[in-house]
Amino acid sequence: MRVTVLVRPKEGILDPQGEAVETALEHLGFAVSGARVGKVVDLEVDAADEAEARTKVEQMCERLLANPLIESYEIELHG
């Protein structure tokens, strides 16, 4: 099963990369705010069904893909 994991800096954590991107976009003339920079991890997961895939990927996130102290994660299953 194809799975995408989105890892974001947790709300409230200073994200200087997001700020730099926001400033650069402003210099290009785009009016934006609240830019945050995270990571995307695409995976092919061996699982019988969606529930099993989600459980496995949650474990991956907790153990490696995200640091729960500073990052939140979101799992997207693509079937």
Place this chain on the structure above:
Amino acid sequence: MYPGSNDDHDALWALAALDAEAVPVWHGEPELPELDAVVLPGGFSYGDYLRCGAIARFSPATAAVRDFAEAGGLVLGICNGFQVLCEAGLLPGALLRNESLQFICRDVRLTVERDDLPFTARCTRGQRLVIPVKHGDGRWFAPPDLVAELEANRQIVLRYAEPCNGSVDDVAGVCNARGNVLGLMPHPEHAVDPLLGSADGALILAALVDAARDRTLRTVLP
């Protein structure tokens, strides 16, 4: 030593200069040789992929270091070594990209917050040390409740005397509750000879060597 460590030989050199018998241990080793202390060196273990220290945390040698620390062994993590110890849960907090987004490579002034640890026994509380930093991801972070807990337990060991990288409360080094594991972003191994600008780093490393030697003697002469 992890693939990507690059201050390992500096650490070996500095410890040897302080009359310690330092031996390199490769990351794939599931067991440590007989040691009195462990130093996790700086660098970019596993290319700093995903997060600094995130992958080194799963090295066989890191598991052995965990066992060593849990048995009360002295562990010092410098820069990337500090990041590995945080990722491994042996030290509190996490290290994030510098607030300025710039790689910072310069001497900084530090304030010693605790002088009753094996790592700081040659310092006095409030003493200023000059030790270089060189990092892009050195902004120590912990949520306010964790910071309060660490303050109460006196686990904040070193602070930047002037703001450096955006660390919460200017924290430069923290220890575990038991006081046998210390991590710091500055590089004491780069400051053991006045010829290189400062020998203040030797105060930390020599204190570690003293403590390690003391432990050996206690084992030999009960």
